[in-house]
Amino acid sequence: MIPHDMPTSRELVESVREWLERDVLTGTTGRLQFHARVAINVLAMVERELETGVVQAATHQARLDQLGCADEAELAARIRSGELDDRAAEVRELVWASVRDKLSVANPKYLAGS
Amino acid sequence: MTAQLADQLACAVDATSVVDLVRLSGGASRETWRFVADGRPLILQRQRSGDGRDMGVEASVLRAAGAAGMPVAQVIAAGTGDDSPLGASFMVMTAVEGETIARKILRDDEYAEARAMLPAQLGAALAQLHAIPVDTAPGLVEQDQIEYYRTVMDTLGQPHPTFELVFRWLEQHRPVSPRQAIVHGDFRLGNVIVGTDGLRAVLDWELAHLGDPMEDLGWLCVKAWRFGSAKPVAGVGEYQELFDAYEAAGGGRVDPDEALWWEVLGTLKWGIMCILQCNAHMSGFSRSHELAAIGRRVCENEHDLFLALEGRW
Known part of the structure; x- marks a missing residue:
């Protein structure tokens, strides 16, 4: 349990994003407007991560456990050494699933468009 | 500093006048300038000394590509190393009008x-x-x-x-x-x-x-x-x-x-x-x-x- 008062961190980030969209985007042009747009995208990404992060972390850890790996580094090393070749299809399926999770936070439109 | 570069460029491309010298970009390894020499719009790329492959290699590839009929900017002048008129490796090319974005x-x-x-x-x-x-x-x-x-x-x-x-x-x-x-x-x-x-x-x-x-x-x-x-x-x-x-x-x-x-x-x-x-x-x-x-x-x-x-x- 966190000791903080309302709003939550996600809601705080949301409030800044809304301000950028409402006032900054409409009040700027050119390079500054482009960078405001990038900032909006970054904050929206953080909001999605704060929303789904805990669940995604547990799912990702379960996938690593299934392959007997402590972390990404160990999984990467065992793929390179060929140790997991006899489970190649399973490895690809699990790695791709985690990539989709990353995309659902980073850029859900990209996932929907492909 | 710009005036000095204009003089060096006039020498490098054998022009009597170099005007409208404007820096377009400056990265970690090279800078790009635009200028007009005797009425002709040109582009300068100058290498920061001692960083990466010498620009002379690039100039020779670009010349070969042009000779092969590929659409490229024409190399007007190029020099290598500290002895070049610009004190660093450089290339001067024709400025091609059009869109890159x-x-x-x-x-x-x-x-x-x-x-x-x-x-x-x-x-x-x-x-x-x-x-x-x-x-x-x-x-x-x-x-x-x-x-x-x-x-x-x-x-x-x-x-x-x-x-x-x-x-x-x-x-x-x-x-x-x-x-x-x-x-x-x-x-x-x-x-x-x-x-x-x-x-x-x-x-x-x-x-x-x-x-x-x-x-x-x-x-x-x-x-x-x-x-x-x-x-x-x-x-x-x-x-x-x-x-x-x-x-x-x-x-x-x-x-x-x-x-x-x-x-x-x-x-x-x-x-x-x-x-x-x-x-x-x-x-x-x-x-x-x-x-x-x-x-x-x-x-x-x-x-x-x-x-x-x-x-x-």
Whole structure:
């Protein structure tokens, strides 16, 4: 349990994003407007991560456990050494699933468009 | 300082007047200027001393490409090292008018006819480049890209299981007995000048090297270089249009599987470059939320790699 008062961190980030969209985007042009747009995208990404992060972390850890790996580094090393070749299809399926999770936070439109 | 550079340029291009000298960009390794010498608009690229391959190599590749009929800016003057009139290696080229911004070329109405011509023009330009004898430009080398990018990944210390899966696929499916040619190394929209009449000049030769000519075709098809367009070749054409134009211009027959191998390697490379760009922010070299956000684009490349290799593992 966190000791903080309302709003939550996600809601705080949301409030800044809304301000950028409402006032900054409409009040700027050119390079500054482009960078405001990038900032909006970054904050929206953080909001999605704060929303789904805990669940995604547990799912990702379960996938690593299934392959007997402590972390990404160990999984990467065992793929390179060929140790997991006899489970190649399973490895690809699990790695791709985690990539989709990353995309659902980073850029859900990209996932929907492909 | 600008006045001194103008005097040096007048000497380098043998002009009586140099005016309108404006700096266009200055990167870590080179700077680009625009100026007018005796009424003629020209571009200067000047290397920062002692950084990377000498620009003289690039000048000789660019001259060879022009001689081979490829649309490129004409090299007016070039010099190497501290003894050059500019105190550093440099190239002066003709200024070619037109658009380089990919999104404009892909979306603006005035480039509709150019878009229709580009797939064939890009294919023909590559065929012209790849026909140049490899000993024309001394100083170019070939490098094993899988080995190189594995080292880059290991140095970065951010292991990616997807990239390891793809490195293994690349090793197991290497094209057999590839040709060796002069490869541009970064042939895509953004690095070409396009007019309403189509392709006008191929720019940015600093990554030119020796290698399999299919590398340039594959890189041109990497999804990032479609800038959101559905068409695979630079966002303007279909694979077969590019391959047919390349063959018709004397580039030889293209094996689509070999081109795809290079497209997959290109997608992997772009993913690693995203990590490198993010690192420029993380290391403090250039603090920027734009660079930071690019770090979260790595998974787009990972997803593209899985899509490209579905059914091919």
